[in-house]
Amino acid sequence: xxxxxxxxxxxxxxxxxxxxxxxxxxxxxxxxxxxxxxxxxxxxxxxxxxxxxxxxxxxxxxxxxxxxxxxxxxxxxxxxxxxxxxxxxxxxxxxxxxxxxxxxxxxxxxxxxxxxxxxxxxxxxxxxxxxxxxxxxxxxxxxxxxxxxxxxxxxxxxxxxxxxxxxxxxxxxxxxxxxxxxxxxxxxxxxxxxxxxxxxxxxxxxxxxxxxxxxxx
Numbered sequence: 001x002x003x004x005x006x007x008x009x010x011x012x013x014x015x016x017x018x019x020x021x022x023x024x025x026x027x028x029x030x031x032x033x034x035x036x037x038x039x040x041x042x043x044x045x046x047x048x049x050x051x052x053x054x055x056x057x058x059x060x061x062x063x064x065x066x067x068x069x070x071x072x073x074x075x076x077x078x079x080x081x082x083x084x085x086x087x088x089x090x091x092x093x094x095x096x097x098x099x100x101x102x103x104x105x106x107x108x109x110x111x112x113x114x115x116x117x118x119x120x121x122x123x124x125x126x127x128x129x130x131x132x133x134x135x136x137x138x139x140x141x142x143x144x145x146x147x148x149x150x151x152x153x154x155x156x157x158x159x160x161x162x163x164x165x166x167x168x169x170x171x172x173x174x175x176x177x178x179x180x181x182x183x184x185x186x187x188x189x190x191x192x193x194x195x196x197x198x199x200x201x202x203x204x205x206x207x208x209x210x211x212x213x214x215x216x217x
Contacts, residue, residue, distance in 0.1 A: 004134075008027070015139065018055050032132070033120045034117045036118050037056065040052060040053055040063065040113055058097075062116055066098070083103070084107075086126050088101070089101070100119065100123070101118055102118070104133045108140060110145065117132070161194075162190075163176055163180070163190040165216050194210070
């Protein structure tokens with residue numbers, strides 16, 4: 001149960017988007033007869049705890065059920081926040097949609113999260129989820145690094161911002177080059193430099209990070 005093939009671990013560095021992550025998780029679920037998965041982040045705001053969906057093929061959205069659980073059950077809240085090994089909720093803690101869920105606690109330097117999986121048939125032992133837990137820990141750390149840009153310690157150059165603004169408007173590198181009067185290679189150089197500063201993996205993500213950080217005005 002919960003066997004993750006060696007090549008799935010080997011392909012982790014190639015996962016650059018949520019699309020790639022969801023495809024990998026679907027393959028692993030199908031190989032292990034898991035009915036569904038939900039990858040979540042845990043949000044902490046003082047004493048308040050909430051969950052946010054990252055990617056999922058779960059039949060129902062488990063976020064509302066989990067938010068309700070941590071608000072009404074102190075023991076469940078402590079377990080969801082403090083556990084480091086896979087677990088199931090006790091029978092008295094279970095709420096609709098979570099009765100068959102196995103929780104794989106996730107944590108890395110930047111964030112905390114949880115992976116929920118549901119077996120299709122007989123409930124296997126918790127110990128059998130160790131390999132899947134290890135894989136999702138690596139996956140969560142990778143996605144967190146990709147989706148949460150580092151603090152921009154070096155300001156973007158005016159030309160980098162200008163190229164990003166035109167890129168956000170849907171212009172190609174060739175079109176931007178004509179607009180600002182430089183070569184296409186120079187435009188690509190500006191965009192690559194901006195991506196590197198914001199830890200982005202492609203032009204779309206660079207623009208998204210720049211907008212989120214308020215760099216495009």
